[in-house]
Amino acid sequence: MTEQQPIAVLGGGSFGTAIANLMAENGQRVRQWMRDPEQAEAIRTQRENPRYLRGVKIHPGVEPDTDLSAVLQACELVFVAIPSGALRKVLEPVAGLLAGKLLVSTTKGIEAQSFKLMSQILEEIAPAARIGVISGPNLAKEVADHALTATVVASEDAELCTRVQHALHGRTFRVYASQDRFGVELGGALKNVYAIIAGMAAALGMGENTKSMLITRALAEMTRFAVKLGANPMTFLGLAGVGDLIVTCSSPKSRNYQVGFALGEGLSLEDAVARLGEVAEGVNTLKVLKTRSEELQVYMPLVAGLHAILFEGRTLAQVIEVLMRGEPKTDVDFIPTTGF
Numbered sequence: 192m193t194e195q196q197p198i199a200v201l202g203g204g205s206f207g208t209a210i211a212n213l214m215a216e217n218g219q220r221v222r223q224w225m226r227d228p229e230q231a232e233a234i235r236t237q238r239e240n241p242r243y244l245r246g247v248k249i250h251p252g253v254e255p256d257t258d259l260s261a262v263l264q265a266c267e268l269v270f271v272a273i274p275s276g277a278l279r280k281v282l283e284p285v286a287g288l289l290a291g292k293l294l295v296s297t298t299k300g301i302e303a304q305s306f307k308l309m310s311q312i313l314e315e316i317a318p319a320a321r322i323g324v325i326s327g328p329n330l331a332k333e334v335a336d337h338a339l340t341a342t343v344v345a346s347e348d349a350e351l352c353t354r355v356q357h358a359l360h361g362r363t364f365r366v367y368a369s370q371d372r373f374g375v376e377l378g379g380a381l382k383n384v385y386a387i388i389a390g391m392a393a394a395l396g397m398g399e400n401t402k403s404m405l406i407t408r409a410l411a412e413m414t415r416f417a418v419k420l421g422a423n424p425m426t427f428l429g430l431a432g433v434g435d436l437i438v439t440c441s442s443p444k445s446r447n448y449q450v451g452f453a454l455g456e457g458l459s460l461e462d463a464v465a466r467l468g469e470v471a472e473g474v475n476t477l478k479v480l481k482t483r484s485e486e487l488q489v490y491m492p493l494v495a496g497l498h499a500i501l502f503e504g505r506t507l508a509q510v511i512e513v514l515m516r517g518e519p520k521t522d523v524d525f526i527p528t529t530g531f
Contacts, residue, residue, distance in 0.1 A: 196220075196265065196266055196267055196268070197219070197220035197221060197222045197254075197265055197266050198214055198219050198220070198221050198222070198266055198268045198269075198270070198358055199221075199222050199223075199224065199262050199263065199265070199266035199268070199269040199270065200214075200221060200222070200223045200224070200269075200270045200272060201224045201259070201262070201269060201270065201271050201272060201273055201281070201282075202223075202224070202225065202271070202272030202273045202274075202297075203223065203224075203225025203226070203227060203230050203231070203234075203240065203242075203243070203255075204243050204272060204274070204331075205240075205243040205244055205331035205332065205335075206272055206297055206329070206331040206334070207223065207225075207270070207272030207297070208223070208234075208240045208243060208244050208247075208249070208253075208331070208335070209244065209247075209331040209332075209334040209335040210270060210272070210297065210334065210359065211223045211249075211253045211270075212247070212249055212250050212253055212335060213334060213335075213359060213361060213364055214252075214358050214359060215249075215250035215251070215252030215253045216250050216252075216361065217358065217359070217360075217361045218252075219252065219358055220252055220254070221252055221253045221254065222254050222256050222262045222265060222266055223253055223254065223255050223256065224256050224257070224258075224259050224262045225255060225256075225257060226257065226281075227257075228257050230242060230255070231255035231256065231257050232255075234249050234253070234255040235254075235255050238250075238251070243331075244331070244332065244335050247332075247335040247336070259281070259285055260285055260288060263285055263288040263289065263292070264288060266292075267291075267292055267293060268292075268293045268295070268354055268355075268358065269289075269292050269293065269294050269295065270295045270297055270325075271294055271295065271296045271297065271298065271309070271313065272297045272298060273298060274298065274300070274472075275298050275300030275301070275302060275309060275472060275475065276300075276475065278298065278309060278312055278313075279302075279312060279316065282313070282316050282317075283316055286316050286317055289313075289316065289317035289319075289320045290317060290319035290320060291319060291320065291321075292317070292320045292321070293320070293321045293323070293348075293351050293354065293355075294310075294313050294317065294320045294321065294322055294323070295322075295323045295324065295325055295344070295351070295355055296308075296309040296310045296313060296322075296323070296324045296325075296376070297324070297325050297326075298472075299326060299376075299379035299380050299382075299383060299472055300380055300383075300472040300475060300476060301380050301475070301476050301479050301480070302479075303475060303478065303479050306479055306483050308324075308373070308376045308377065308380060309324070309376070310322050310323070310324050310372060310376055321346075321348050321351050322346065322348070322351075322372070323344055323345060323346030323348060323351045323352065323355060323372065324344070324345050324346070324372055324375055324376045324379075325342050325343065325344045325345075325355065325359075325366075326342065326343055326345070326375050326376060326378065326379035326430075326431040326435060327340075327341060327342035327343050327379075327430040327431050327434055327435055328340070328341070328342075328430060328434045328435045328437065328438035328439070329342050329435075330438060330442060330444045330445065332444055333444065334364065337363040338363065339363055340363065340364050340365070341364070341365040341366070341367060341430055341434075342359070342364070342365070342366055342367070342430065343366075343367050343368070343369050343375050343429065343430045343431045344356060344359075344366055344367070344368055344369070345368070345369040345370065345371060345372040345374075345375035345376065345431070346370070346372050347370050347372065352368040353368075356368065367429075367430065369426065369429070369431070371422065371423045371426045373420070373421065373422050374417055374422030374423050374426035374427065374431070374432075375426055375429075375431040376431075377413075377417045377420070377422055378413065378417065378422075378426065378427055378431040378432040378435060378436075379431055379435055380472070380476055381413040381416065381417070381476070381480065382409070382413065382432075382435050382436045382439050382440070383439065383447045383471070383472045383473030383476050384447075384473045384476055384477045384480060384493075384494060384497065385405065385406070385409035385412075385413070385436060385439075385440055385473075385493060386439040386440050386445050386447035386448045386451060386473055387447050387448070387450055387451035387454070387471075387473045387474070387477070387497060388405060388409070388440075388451060388493060388496075388497050389402065389405055389406070389439075389440035389441070389448055389451060390445075390447065390448035390449060390450060390451020390452035390453075390454070390455060391451040391452070391454050391455035391500075391507065392405060392451075392455070393448070393451075393452055393455065394451070394452045394453075394454070394455025394456050395455045395507070402440070402441070405440065405493070406436060406437060406440050406441075408493060409436060409440070409493055410427060410432065410433055410436055411522075411523065411524060412490075412491050412492070412493055412494065413427065413432075413436075414427040414432070414524065415489055415490065415491070415524055416480075416484060416487070416489045416491060418524075419487050419489050420487075424524075446467055446471045446472075447471050447472070447473035447474075449463075449466075449467050449471070450463045450464060450467055450471045450473070450474065453466055453467075454500075454501075455507075460474070460501055474501075477494065477497060477498055477501065478498070478502070480494055481494055481495060481498040492514055492517055493514075496510040496511075496513065496514055497510075
């Protein structure tokens with residue numbers, strides 16, 4: 192099924208470009224909005240996004256555009272791939288054009304001041320829009336290179352889920368559906384923090400046992416927090432939970448892992464982020480997550496430990512010592528103690 196109208200992708204970063212390309216290869220017409228005219232011109236003339244996806248040829252069906260109003264007026268299905276810190280600034284001036292649109296957030300982040308997820312911000316800006324999210328183990332370069340990949344589209348709007356599946360589903364990209372929008376989106380935001388920890392551990396030469404421990408304890412920690420906020424714990428056994436956590440904590444292609452690796456090599460946080468040259472959402476998420484977990488009294492020792500390293504002057508050795516001395520907890524939360 193091909194959309195009669197073009198599909199909009201807002202954002203010229205790596206993931207926005209990857210899914211725009213994917214949909215064009217599926218036969219869709221795609222209007223990709225980006226702020227930078229030079230970047231748009233490079234895509235138009237060279238068929239490449241040299242800043243974010245160098246070496247990947249952009250399909251002729253992807254039309255770069257710097258006129259946001261024109262793109263929104265032409266499209267009903269809109270994928271929002273704008274960094275979390277810029278989302279309000281970009282979309283609030285065009286809020287009147289968003290009524291009735293199908294807005295699908297691809298951004299994995301949390302707003303610092305409000306602790307709102309991106310889809311909640313979209314609801315606030317465009318209360319008459321239909322909202323969904325996609326999340327999962329979706330490294331942009333691998334999506335662009337046609338590595339076999341799966342994602343989750345989450346919304347209580349069944350038609351929105353179906354249209355996203357039709358637009359994105361192809362020979363190398365599978366799209367599963369979920370009604371737990373909050374859990375799916377929260378999983379995608381929280382895992383970025385743990386990828387920084389995993390990158391640090393890798394740079395310091397810690398072993399496979401350590402990596403496995405970090406990933407499984409991270410899953411327990413983020414699920415505990417999400418359930419406190421009303422998410423379904425079973426969501427975290429899927430692609431947007433454990434699936435995304437594994438890839439982002441294991442792959443040097445993950446932006447947050449790269450920041451953690453640079454920190455493990457001895458770089459300052461500022462230098463690590465500068466070397467990356469792109470937003471690493473986990474750094475921003477860490478600050479608000481530490482505050483919120485304390486407010487809710489949710490036990491999150493890995494979050495507290497990473498925050499101590501990045502913002503409180505602690506060393507990794509000091510934090511590891513505290514973590515390993517901590518009182519052992521139950522291995523898996525949410526397992527019934529009766530009924531087996």
